[in-house]
Amino acid sequence: GSCKRKSSSTNIESLPDELMFEILLHLPADDIYGGAAFVCKKWRDLTRDRNFINEHIHRSTPGLVVQFQRQTENAVFLAMRRGRFEISKFSNYNFKHLLRASCNGLLIECDTANGCASFVVNPSTNRRLRIPPGYYSSIAYASASMSYKVVSGSTQYDKPEELGCVIWTVGVDKSWRTVCTEHLSLATRRILNTTPLTTEGFVHWSSPESGHILTLNIETEVITEIPVPKGYERGWKFYLSTGTSLTFLTAMGWFSFEVWELRQETGEWTKLHDIELDCQVLGFVYLNRLIDFSLVPLAPPNCSTATVNPVGWLNCKEALVLHAFPTRLCFVHIVRTREIDFFELGHDFDSYNFIAHRNSLVRLGRC
Known part of the structure; x- marks a missing residue:
C-alpha cells in the first residue's frame, strides 16, 4: 500500500525522496528489515535500492561479533555509540x-561437524546462501567488479609443499578456483592454514611469531608477501x-601495547599511538577475578595461564577490546579518553570468536 496520512499536519509521503533517504539511513539494519520496510511500498523499494544499501553500510557502526564456540547461537554484537559501548x-x-x-554485514558460518559445510549469512535480514565447504574461509568485496568473493586456504592436500589458496566468486563460479602461490616459499605458504x-x-593471513604476512588483493587475486617492520620479526x-x-x-608490558597499521596499497607499516592501559583499574578488576579461580599470585606477562589479550577494535580504532583469559572478563579501552569499562561473557575457561563486523542490508543471491 502507500504511506498514509498520520494527521492533518503531517504527510510523510509528501517528503522529498532525498530527505526520506537520509532519515532511513539513521535506522539500524535490523529495524529497517524488521519494521520500516513494511510500512509502505515506497519505503520497501527505497531500502532495497543498491545506492541506499551501499550508503547504509558506510553509515553503520563497525563493531565486533562475539561468539561462544560451544554455544554458537549465543552470539552478540558489541559496538560504540555516543562514546559508550x-x-x-x-x-x-x-x-x-x-x-x-565478515564483510559488509555478511558472515561466513562453518559447520565443522558436517564436513565444513559453509554458508554466507546476513543476520540482519535472516538470509543465508550455501557456499563450497572450507574450514578457514573468509569473504571480501571487490568494489570495481561489485562482486563478493569467498577465499580459503586449501587444506585438502597431504603434502605441505602443495598448500595453496582457492577462491569462489559468488553468483559466478560453480567451484573453487586456484590462486597462484608458486612465488611463495613453503614456510610462507604454511601461513595459509591460519584463520x-x-x-x-583484501584478505590477510598472519602468524603471531612470523616475520611476514600474506595479503590477497581481492580484485586482482594476487597474493603478496609483506614483511613486518624491522625489529618485530620474532616478537609475539x-x-x-x-x-x-x-x-x-605488540606488548611493551602487561597492560601496554605498540600499534602498527598496514597501508594495504603499498605494503608499508605505519606506527600509530601506543596503548597505555590504566594498570590500577585493570589490575584490580582482573586480580579479583583471578582470585576466584586460585590463579594468584599474578603471573608474569608471558605466562600462558593468565593473559590480557587484544581481541578487536570498535568503530575504527575508537576503542580496543581485550579479553582477560582464562576468565569471562573483557575490557573496553576508549583510546582518546583512556577510560576503561568492562563486561562479562557467558563462561570462564572457554574459547570465543571475536570478528570485526557491521550490520547491513546487503542482499546476496538468495540472501
Missing part, C-alpha cells in the same frame, strides 16, 4: 555454526582488523 543480540537470526569472517582476516578489498603480535585496515599490536 553497547551489547546487543541479533534479533532476526540464530547462529547455528561457528563464524569465520584469515578481512579488510576493505596480535593481528586485528578494523574492518577497513589491518593492524598488529
Whole structure:
C-alpha cells in the first residue's frame, strides 16, 4: 500500500525522496528489515535500492561479533555509540555454526561437524546462501567488479609443499578456483592454514611469531608477501582488523601495547599511538577475578595461564577490546579518553570468536 496520512499536519509521503533517504539511513539494519520496510511500498523499494544499501553500510557502526564456540547461537554484537559501548543480540537470526569472517554485514558460518559445510549469512535480514565447504574461509568485496568473493586456504592436500589458496566468486563460479602461490616459499605458504582476516578489498593471513604476512588483493587475486617492520620479526603480535585496515599490536608490558597499521596499497607499516592501559583499574578488576579461580599470585606477562589479550577494535580504532583469559572478563579501552569499562561473557575457561563486523542490508543471491 502507500504511506498514509498520520494527521492533518503531517504527510510523510509528501517528503522529498532525498530527505526520506537520509532519515532511513539513521535506522539500524535490523529495524529497517524488521519494521520500516513494511510500512509502505515506497519505503520497501527505497531500502532495497543498491545506492541506499551501499550508503547504509558506510553509515553503520563497525563493531565486533562475539561468539561462544560451544554455544554458537549465543552470539552478540558489541559496538560504540555516543562514546559508550553497547551489547546487543541479533534479533532476526540464530547462529547455528561457528563464524569465520565478515564483510559488509555478511558472515561466513562453518559447520565443522558436517564436513565444513559453509554458508554466507546476513543476520540482519535472516538470509543465508550455501557456499563450497572450507574450514578457514573468509569473504571480501571487490568494489570495481561489485562482486563478493569467498577465499580459503586449501587444506585438502597431504603434502605441505602443495598448500595453496582457492577462491569462489559468488553468483559466478560453480567451484573453487586456484590462486597462484608458486612465488611463495613453503614456510610462507604454511601461513595459509591460519584463520584469515578481512579488510576493505583484501584478505590477510598472519602468524603471531612470523616475520611476514600474506595479503590477497581481492580484485586482482594476487597474493603478496609483506614483511613486518624491522625489529618485530620474532616478537609475539596480535593481528586485528578494523574492518577497513589491518593492524598488529605488540606488548611493551602487561597492560601496554605498540600499534602498527598496514597501508594495504603499498605494503608499508605505519606506527600509530601506543596503548597505555590504566594498570590500577585493570589490575584490580582482573586480580579479583583471578582470585576466584586460585590463579594468584599474578603471573608474569608471558605466562600462558593468565593473559590480557587484544581481541578487536570498535568503530575504527575508537576503542580496543581485550579479553582477560582464562576468565569471562573483557575490557573496553576508549583510546582518546583512556577510560576503561568492562563486561562479562557467558563462561570462564572457554574459547570465543571475536570478528570485526557491521550490520547491513546487503542482499546476496538468495540472501
